[in-house]
Amino acid sequence: MTPALIRAEQVKKHFPVTKGLLFMRTVGYVKAVDGISFEINQGETFGLVGESGCGKTTTSRLLLRLETPTSGCILLNGKNIFELKRQELQAYRTTVQAVFQDPWSSLNPRQRVHDIIAEPLIVNTTLSRAEIDKRVTEVLEQVGLRPDAAVRFPHEFSGGQRQRIALASALASYPKLIVLDEPVSALDVSIRAQIMNLLKRLQQQYQVSYLLVAHNLATVRYMAHQTAVMYLGQIVEHAATEALYSNPLHPYTKALFSAALPAHPDVQREEIVLPGEVPSPIDPPSGCRFHPRCPFAKPECSEVEPVLREVAPEHKVACHLYA
Amino acid sequence: MKTSHSVLSTHHYCMSDVILDVKDLHTYIFSRWGVVRAVDGVSFSLRMGETLGIVGESGCGKTMTSLSLLRLIPKPAARIVKGEIWLDGENLLEKREKEMRQVRGRKIAMVLQDPQTSLNPVFTIGNQLIEAIRIHYREASRALLRRAEQALRLVRVAAPAERLHNYPHQLSGGMKQRVVGAIAISCAPKVLIADEPTTALDVTIQLQYLKLLKEIQAETNMAMIFITHDFGIVARICDQIAVMYAGRIVERGPVREVFNHPSHPYTQALLASVPKMEERVEWLASIEGQPPMLHDLPSGCRFAPRCSYADERCYRAYPPSFAVGKEHLADCWRLEQV
Numbered sequence: 001m002t003p004a005l006i007r008a009e010q011v012k013k014h015f016p017v018t019k020g021l022l023f024m025r026t027v028g029y030v031k032a033v034d035g036i037s038f039e040i041n042q043g044e045t046f047g048l049v050g051e052s053g054c055g056k057t058t059t060s061r062l063l064l065r066l067e068t069p070t071s072g073c074i075l076l077n078g079k080n081i082f083e084l085k086r087q088e089l090q091a092y093r094t095t096v097q098a099v100f101q102d103p104w105s106s107l108n109p110r111q112r113v114h115d116i117i118a119e120p121l122i123v124n125t126t127l128s129r130a131e132i133d134k135r136v137t138e139v140l141e142q143v144g145l146r147p148d149a150a151v152r153f154p155h156e157f158s159g160g161q162r163q164r165i166a167l168a169s170a171l172a173s174y175p176k177l178i179v180l181d182e183p184v185s186a187l188d189v190s191i192r193a194q195i196m197n198l199l200k201r202l203q204q205q206y207q208v209s210y211l212l213v214a215h216n217l218a219t220v221r222y223m224a225h226q227t228a229v230m231y232l233g234q235i236v237e238h239a240a241t242e243a244l245y246s247n248p249l250h251p252y253t254k255a256l257f258s259a260a261l262p263a264h265p266d267v268q269r270e271e272i273v274l275p276g277e278v279p280s281p282i283d284p285p286s287g288c289r290f291h292p293r294c295p296f297a298k299p300e301c302s303e304v305e306p307v308l309r310e311v312a313p314e315h316k317v318a319c320h321l322y323a
Numbered sequence: 324m325k326t327s328h329s330v331l332s333t334h335h336y337c338m339s340d341v342i343l344d345v346k347d348l349h350t351y352i353f354s355r356w357g358v359v360r361a362v363d364g365v366s367f368s369l370r371m372g373e374t375l376g377i378v379g380e381s382g383c384g385k386t387m388t389s390l391s392l393l394r395l396i397p398k399p400a401a402r403i404v405k406g407e408i409w410l411d412g413e414n415l416l417e418k419r420e421k422e423m424r425q426v427r428g429r430k431i432a433m434v435l436q437d438p439q440t441s442l443n444p445v446f447t448i449g450n451q452l453i454e455a456i457r458i459h460y461r462e463a464s465r466a467l468l469r470r471a472e473q474a475l476r477l478v479r480v481a482a483p484a485e486r487l488h489n490y491p492h493q494l495s496g497g498m499k500q501r502v503v504g505a506i507a508i509s510c511a512p513k514v515l516i517a518d519e520p521t522t523a524l525d526v527t528i529q530l531q532y533l534k535l536l537k538e539i540q541a542e543t544n545m546a547m548i549f550i551t552h553d554f555g556i557v558a559r560i561c562d563q564i565a566v567m568y569a570g571r572i573v574e575r576g577p578v579r580e581v582f583n584h585p586s587h588p589y590t591q592a593l594l595a596s597v598p599k600m601e602e603r604v605e606w607l608a609s610i611e612g613q614p615p616m617l618h619d620l621p622s623g624c625r626f627a628p629r630c631s632y633a634d635e636r637c638y639r640a641y642p643p644s645f646a647v648g649k650e651h652l653a654d655c656w657r658l659e660q661v
Contacts, residue, residue, distance in 0.1 A: 051525035158613050188380040189552050193596035193609035200606075215526065222598035222607065242603060259530040261555030263597050265578050273534065274527050277495050 004039040005176055005209050006063070011036055011072035013058050017282060028282050032058040034233035035072070037308075040177065040226075043207035047224030047241065049217060049256070051278055055233040056213045060179045063211060064098055065089075094124045097170035101182035103162035107154040113140075113165055114150035120173045139168040142205075143198060160191035164198070171202065177209045184219060196222060217260045221245050229253045232281055232289040235308060239315035249317045252290045288320065296321055342546050343392075343431075343514050344368040348406035350384075350391045357618040361387040361401070363570035369514065369563070372540065374547040376557035376578070378593075379567035380614055385550045388567070389516045392548075393433060394423050411513055429459045432512040436519040438499035442491040448502050449487030452509060459510045474509040475502070477542075479535060497528035504536070511543060518550045533560055554597055558582065563650075566590045569615050569625035571641075576651030586653035589626045624656070632657055 014029040033055040040046040048056045061067045063074060065081055073080045076092065084092055097120065100106040107116055117136045121127055127135070137147050143164040154162055163183065170178050183199065184192040200223065203210065214220050220227055221241060228238040229250065237250040248254050255272040262269055274293045279285055285292050291301040301320055308318040350362035361384045369375050379385045390396045391403055394415060408415040410430055418426065435441040443451060452471035453464075460470065468487070475483035478501040491499055500520060507515060517536070521529040537560055540547055549561055557564050557578060564582075565575040566589065574587040585591045595608040612629040615621055623640050627633040636656050645658040 051527065160613065188614070190380055190593060190596060190610040191613070193598075193607040194611070196598070197607055197609055217526075218598040218600045221600060221603060245600070245603075255527060257600070259526045260600050261530070261533075261553070261559045262601065263554045263558060263594075263599055265558040265582050267558075267601060271530065273531055277497055277528065278525075 005042045005076070007037075007039045007075045008059075008063075009037050009073055009075070011059075011062060011074060012070045013055075013062060013067055014070045031233050031281050031284060033062065033069075034284075036228075036230070036233075036235050038226075038228055038235065038238065040209050040211060042176070042209060043203065044225040045203065045210040045212050045223050047212045047214065047220035047227040048230060049214060049220050049227060050230035051215065051256075053232075053278055053281060054230040055281075056230055057181060059230075060098075060181050060211060060213050063177075064096060064179055065092070090124045094120065094173035095175055096177045096179065097173065097175040098179040098181065099163070099166045099170050099183050102186045103154075103159055103166050104186075106166055107162055109154055111153075112150065113152055113154065116154070116165060117150070117169045117172050120169065124173060135172055136168075139171045142171060142202065143168045158191075159187050160194060163187060163195055167195075167198070167202075171206075171208075174206075175208060177211065179211045179213070181213045182215070183212070185214065185216060192219075199223065217257060218263070229256065232278065232284050234289065234318065235316075236290065236318050237316065238308065239312075243312070243315050247315075249311065249315070249322060250290075250319050251294045251296050251321070288318075340371045341368050342371050342411055344407075344409040345388075345392070346407040346409070348388065348391060348408065349404045350387050350396060350401060351404050352387075352397075352401045354400060354618065359618045360570050360620060361617055362391060363620075365406075365567075365570075365572055367563075367565055367572065367575060369546045369548065371513070371546055372544045373563060374540070374549060374561045375563045375565060376549045376551060376561035377565045377567060377572075378551060378554065378557055380552060382614060382617065383567045384570040384617070385567050386518055389433065389518055389548065389550055392514075392516065393427055393431060394418075394420075395427075424458065428455055428507075428512065429510045430512055431514040431516065432507040432510070433516040433518065434500075434503055434507045434520045437523050438491075438496060438503045439523065441503050442499060444491050447488055447490055448494070452487070452502075452506055455506045456509050470509065471505075474505040477508065477539060478502070478505045480505070497524055497532065500524060500532060501535070504532075504539075508539060508543070508545070512545060514546045514548065515540075516548045516550070519552075520549075521556070522553075536560070554594065566593070569620060570617055571625065571654065573626065573655070574651075574653040576648060576653075580648050580651045584648060584651070586647045586651070586658060587626075587655050588630045588632055588657075590653075624654070 011033055012035050013033040014031050016026045017028045017030060018024045019027045048059060050056050062069055068082055081092055114136055117139060118132050121132050136150055140147055140149055145164055184195050187195060212220060212223055224241045227241045227244045228235045231252050237253045248257050255274045258269055258272045276293050287302040287304055288306050291297040298320060306318045306320050308316045310316050311322045346366050348362055348365045352359040352361055365388055377385045392408055403416060449471055452474060453467045456467055456470050471487055472483045475486055480486050480501055521532055561578050564578050565572045568589050574590045585594055592610045596610055598607060610629055615625055621628055623638040624642055627637040642654045642656045644652040644654050647653050647658055
């Protein structure tokens with residue numbers, strides 16, 4: 001088995017909700033991420049799925065060190081990333097890169113493509129100018145753009161090409177992990193497959209790991225090796241993608257998967273329509289957070305919080321039904 | 324029902340229940356870069372109680388098509404230069420602006436993509452519902468209030484009487500989209516256009532909403548046009564599908580027909596490039612290149628530069644529609660010999 005590249009242990013992120021301006025007091029916490037643990041292996045894709053507000057994006061921001069956790073730690077090669085010193089931090093920033101959802105707002109319109117791609121190298125490495133130029137040409141070719149793209153501005157490119165530029169910039173510093181936050185959902189249908197295939201090919205060539213945050217379940221199935229399902233800040237189910245999609249166990253996973261519409265009219269699927277909406281993460285339900293919407297809820301579900309437990313090899317579920 | 328307008332010879336619809344018949348619609352935008360041919364010869368028809376899904380990429384003209392049906396295209400830049408839109412026996416393009424106000428909402432209504440921006444944040448939802456109803460029903464305010472309440476009940480909003488006094492920010496995303504839906508169907512339109520109504524919603528809420536629309540359709544027998552880029556939605560709720568590419572419908576027909584026998588290379592490639600929930604594939608087939616700019620269209624078939632079957636005939640002239648099955652048409656030269 002491949003060794004784990006990065007490991008999150010019981011990570012929590014609570015955002016305070018405050019009232020008043022002068023005498024500000026905390027009236028509660030938004031429990032965006034509430035005690036999640038996972039590992040990402042070298043050269044693999046870890047998919048994180050869930051509805052909006054479930055904490056997927058906060059998790060990815062924690063991994064990028066854009067947020068500090070309330071408790072818990074994230075280890076890269078055994079080192080806690082929140083205790084890194086200046087030099088180590090620079091090294092970390094080259095190791096972990098990101099590609100965001102919207103290539104119209106993630107690229108600086110006043111910078112040339114060359115400067116966008118070179119920026120992580122200028123900031124975090126000591127490469128000479130000639131070496132940087134060489135690297136820029138190299139990554140442009142890797143993402144399927146012509147070298148003369150370097151002197152142009154982002155507005156001269158289409159959405160798919162811009163996402164390629166964002167990817168080139170992420171790849172430039174030889175990262176080990178790229179955080180992909182909804183990398184294709186802003187793109188057109190016919191362009192999505194191009195970018196997804198490119199991401200997969202680059203992974204095979206350079207053994208880079210991906211954290212894939214997406215709400216489209218079919219995208220995650222196509223890209224990810226491991227998949228975790230989040231609900232209200234917690235991981236409710238975690239397994240190898242194949243195992244999870246062929247045999248979802250948690251009632252929420254089942255409902256989520258059944259709500260995803262099959263792409264062919266002849267495919268019939270049992271549809272579980274969940275009542276109500278996702279409760280507020282400020283005051284999540286007691287016990288199992290899913291129990292008010294769960295069709296199989298038992299009395300104990302509202303009292304005891306279920307723990308993530310291995311019910312089959314490499315298949316973990318947090319649900320009292322499988323205790 | 325007017326029968327003076329004969330439908331295209333290639334399809335034979337039972338005329339009695341055709342509610343909407345669009346013929347050879349051309350909507351151009353006259354910009355400083357030239358003429359953008361956003362809708363360039365679109366024809367389709369729709370029967371009562373039927374749902375049509377219009378699929379296509381952004382910039383293919385699907386939203387301009389729906390705005391043309393409501394005559395809400397951005398003026399003066401955009402103009403409907405040619406075509407006919409027959410709704411319930413009347414040609415909408417011959418109507419004056421004042422007459423159109425009686426048509427919108429009452430006969431044809433629309434649900435927009437983003438409920439956050441389509442509701443006014445400074446008015447209560449009751450206000451906004453009544454504003455739409457008052458155009459068509461000149462009644463006492465108490466009667467209008469009752470109608471508003473009734474509309475909210477129709478979209479299954481709990482405690483509708485109290486909700487009327489809420490502001491949009493007090494409602495969740497799914498609830499807001501229901502309110503937008505309630506405004507659209509408050510005057511019982513014959514045709515409802517939904518322009519990507521669920522892209523801003525989560526999957527579980529999306530399923531709730533789609534089921535709701537189908538239930539309302541079963542109750543009221545209205546026709547629906549769904550504008551989307553999601554084949555899943557089309558497969559789930561539509562009866563007919565029209566695939567648009569660069570301002571034209573390249574293939575249309577009954578949903579099952581088109582999914583099982585996609586005949587236009589673009590439809591085939593698009594269906595193959597969508598990842599599936601049901602099976603794992605190692606590599607997806609992808610369509611290389613990008614859709615053409617609408618102000619600089621290639622001559623002949625617009626898909627030819629990206630098509631793996633294209634030959635010189637494709638670059639010379641745009642293909643006519645060929646029938647490939649019952650009510651199933653596709654615009655591709657390869658179908659000529661069939």
